[in-house]
Amino acid sequence: xxxxxxxxxxxxxxxxxxxxxxxxxxxxxxxxxxxxxxxxxxxxxxxxxxxxxxxxxxxxxxxxxxxxxxxxxxxxxxxxxxxxxxxxxxxxxxxxxxxxxxxxxxxxxxxxxxxxxxxxxxxxxxxxxxxxxxxxxxxxxxxxxxxxxxxxxxxxxxxxxxxxxxxxxxxxxxxxxxxxxxxxxxxxxxxxxxxxxxxxxxxxxxxxxxxxxxxxxxxxxxxxxxxxxxxxxxxxxxxxxxxxxxxx
Amino acid sequence: xxxxxxxxxxxxxxxxxxxxxxxxxxxxxxxxxxxxxxxxxxxxxxxxxxxxxxxxxxxxxxxxxxxxxxxxxxxxxxxxxxxxxxxxxxxxxxxxxxxxxxxxxxxxxxxxxxxxxxxxxxxxxxxxxxxxxxxxxxxxxxxxxxxxxxxxxxxxxxxxxxxxxxxxxxxxxxxxxxxxxxxxxxxxxxxxxxxxxxxxxxxxxxxxxxxxxxxxxxxxxxxxxxxxxxxxxxxxxxxxxxxxxxxx
DNA sequence: CAGACACCTTGACATGAATCAAAGAGATCC
DNA sequence: GGATCTCTTTGATTCATGTCAAGGTGTCTG
Numbered sequence: 001x002x003x004x005x006x007x008x009x010x011x012x013x014x015x016x017x018x019x020x021x022x023x024x025x026x027x028x029x030x031x032x033x034x035x036x037x038x039x040x041x042x043x044x045x046x047x048x049x050x051x052x053x054x055x056x057x058x059x060x061x062x063x064x065x066x067x068x069x070x071x072x073x074x075x076x077x078x079x080x081x082x083x084x085x086x087x088x089x090x091x092x093x094x095x096x097x098x099x100x101x102x103x104x105x106x107x108x109x110x111x112x113x114x115x116x117x118x119x120x121x122x123x124x125x126x127x128x129x130x131x132x133x134x135x136x137x138x139x140x141x142x143x144x145x146x147x148x149x150x151x152x153x154x155x156x157x158x159x160x161x162x163x164x165x166x167x168x169x170x171x172x173x174x175x176x177x178x179x180x181x182x183x184x185x186x187x188x189x190x191x192x193x194x195x196x197x198x199x200x201x202x203x204x205x206x207x208x209x210x211x212x213x214x215x216x217x218x219x220x221x222x223x224x225x226x227x228x229x230x231x232x233x234x235x236x237x238x239x240x241x242x243x244x245x246x247x248x
Numbered sequence: 249x250x251x252x253x254x255x256x257x258x259x260x261x262x263x264x265x266x267x268x269x270x271x272x273x274x275x276x277x278x279x280x281x282x283x284x285x286x287x288x289x290x291x292x293x294x295x296x297x298x299x300x301x302x303x304x305x306x307x308x309x310x311x312x313x314x315x316x317x318x319x320x321x322x323x324x325x326x327x328x329x330x331x332x333x334x335x336x337x338x339x340x341x342x343x344x345x346x347x348x349x350x351x352x353x354x355x356x357x358x359x360x361x362x363x364x365x366x367x368x369x370x371x372x373x374x375x376x377x378x379x380x381x382x383x384x385x386x387x388x389x390x391x392x393x394x395x396x397x398x399x400x401x402x403x404x405x406x407x408x409x410x411x412x413x414x415x416x417x418x419x420x421x422x423x424x425x426x427x428x429x430x431x432x433x434x435x436x437x438x439x440x441x442x443x444x445x446x447x448x449x450x451x452x453x454x455x456x457x458x459x460x461x462x463x464x465x466x467x468x469x470x471x472x473x474x475x476x477x478x479x480x481x482x483x484x485x486x487x488x489x490x491x492x493x494x495x496x
Numbered sequence: 497c498a499g500a501c502a503c504c505t506t507g508a509c510a511t512g513a514a515t516c517a518a519a520g521a522g523a524t525c526c
Numbered sequence: 527g528g529a530t531c532t533c534t535t536t537g538a539t540t541c542a543t544g545t546c547a548a549g550g551t552g553t554c555t556g
Contacts, residue, residue, distance in 0.1 A: 083393070149330065192503085203546095403513095404513065440533085449513075
């Protein structure tokens with residue numbers, strides 16, 4: 001789910017992005033019908049809290065449109081983002097009833113929810129759903145570990161370059177082009193959200209973005225519109241030894 | 249696998265710790281027999297590499313005895329530990345054939361392996377194994393996220409206290425006592441391994457351990473034998489808002 | 497249009513952790 | 527029993543990033 005590639009999913013599975021992208025990779029119609037029966041939609045406004053860490057979470061869900069963040073915080077307020085939910089990403093855990101992190105909508109957000117109990121029952125009857133979830137969870141785990149390397153060992157400059165490269169890559173993928181050469185996209189995060197993601201302060205984020213611009217690695221129009229003239233050069237600054245890991 | 253609690257498993261499932269602890273929570277004998285048929289043991293000496301990142305990994309496995317680490321590294325050698333494998337922990341991913349990290353034995357190590365293909369086939373036939381793996385993977389994901397909070401937002405002192413608290417907690421759990429009051433245990437990691445885990449240098453680790461000792465939060469006999477006189481006070485220094493998260 | 501607000505940038509300074517360097521403590525080996 | 531090796535501690539210094547503070551930019555609202 002963390003940076004899950006929207007386009008890995010089967011492209012011909014109907015209108016609801018949820019049905020095939022997040023849950024049911026094989027698209028068998030009986031199961032889709034059953035999923036349809038137990039699903040419902042919820043929408044949230046930008047800034048609204050979806051679930052608070054420690055709360056009961058009586059559903060699992062999939063993002064239809066918008067962006068949400070998963071965060072954990074220390075008592076004194078220091079906050080770390082631990083995941084980013086983009087359209088088609090899945091959140092929730094069959095078998096656990098308390099959320100281990102805060103889920104917050106950063107833009108207007110539409111989620112497709114399944115009440116946990118019926119979903120679990122369906123999972124028990126439909127083995128390939130558990131396998132699909134396992135696969136997705138393993139991808140997330142890989143992404144989390146890649147992120148641990150970033151948080152523990154990269155410099156501020158490398159961190160920013162990494163984040164921009166991921167965003168660029170993701171948007172290139174949405175446009176179905178290979179990520180190389182010139183890429184243009186909009187940042188879906190504030191500087192503060194970026195700092196929470198990268199384990200930095202927002203001032204440092206701002207300064208490093210300025211530095212990357214000064215060095216010609218990116219161009220900015222306004223605060224959020226980013227132009228990456230040379231994707232490969234950016235990846236080089238990011239210092240990744242395996243950029244591919246992020247998309248599982 | 250990361251900090252998986254050995255004692256969560258059903259205690260009465262036979263002699264091979266693998267059979268029930270890591271893979272088969274329900275202990276049905278037919279399945280255990282089948283797992284027995286496809287399993288084999290491999291042992292490694294301390295320091296030996298089990299798998300190198302990017303290599304083909306043709307098995308999934310479970311730790312019987314010893315300790316192994318999962319690490320990722322940048323090209324210039326900066327290294328981040330992304331997981332710790334202790335007895336009963338599971339490693340490997342059905343459905344992927346390349347390891348996304350290095351697995352290195354830090355002590356002499358005995359692993360119980362299952363060739364990937366037969367294991368996958370068995371998983372397809374035995375739904376609750378996929379569910380069990382999903383459960384374990386979700387626990388690991390929670391642990392990884394907890395670790396992201398540590399790496400991104402905690403001070404060196406808090407990081408060390410967190411690691412010691414986890415070790416203390418784990419060893420208290422092995423002795424079947426509740427983690428509180430006085431706990432005594434041996435560190436299974438060198439200062440360098442600890443630094444790789446915590447995103448610090450080994451000098452900083454050494455200094456902070458000295459500082460915690462000076463402040464009476466821990467006592468040391470030799471380099472590795474640790475006495476925690478007051479577990480709760482240590483947890484307080486660690487700054488965790490949810491210590492429970494680590495054991496899923 | 498003015499005012500308010502959220503978001504972002506920049507500057508000056510402080511500080512926690514890294515780096516570089518040296519030496520101590522325990523093992524192991526002949 | 528001394529030599530050697532690995533692991534660890536400690537000290538001096540540097541540097542990257544955090545902290546505190548001020549001001550800029552764009553958007554929305556009345």
